[in-house]
Amino acid sequence: MELTKKQFVVILDEQLKKRFAEQDKRWGEQDKRWAEQEKRFVEHRKESERYAGAILEEFQSRFAAFTEQFKDLPETVAAIRDKLDRTDEKVDMIYSIVMTELPTKVDREEFVGLKRRVSVLERRS
Numbered sequence: 001m002e003l004t005k006k007q008f009v010v011i012l013d014e015q016l017k018k019r020f021a022e023q024d025k026r027w028g029e030q031d032k033r034w035a036e037q038e039k040r041f042v043e044h045r046k047e048s049e050r051y052a053g054a055i056l057e058e059f060q061s062r063f064a065a066f067t068e069q070f071k072d073l074p075e076t077v078a079a080i081r082d083k084l085d086r087t088d089e090k091v092d093m094i095y096s097i098v099m100t101e102l103p104t105k106v107d108r109e110e111f112v113g114l115k116r117r118v119s120v121l122e123r124r125s
Helices: 005-069 073-101 108-124
Strands: none
Touching: 073 108
């Protein structure tokens, strides 16, 4: 049996429509899967944002507590420097006394006495 051109076109058209319908069905199924994937992605992103926000808040709170410990540090360092300066002045004073008032040679008893005087002066400062 020979097909006429018109019959051939009709058969070809039917076949193409059938194949396009099958392909449309596949694309529709794929669109559904993509929509589900996108929905899961959006949910996961929201959950990740909440988690990151919680971590950020925790970090900020811990960092604030950490920095709170050191807020008085400059004043403490300044106080230590002042005390060190006063101690340096006292040491310089003791040194000048030792250099001017001591004879050139000191016996053991005088040395022990001077050592006690220096330790007493150091404790007072």
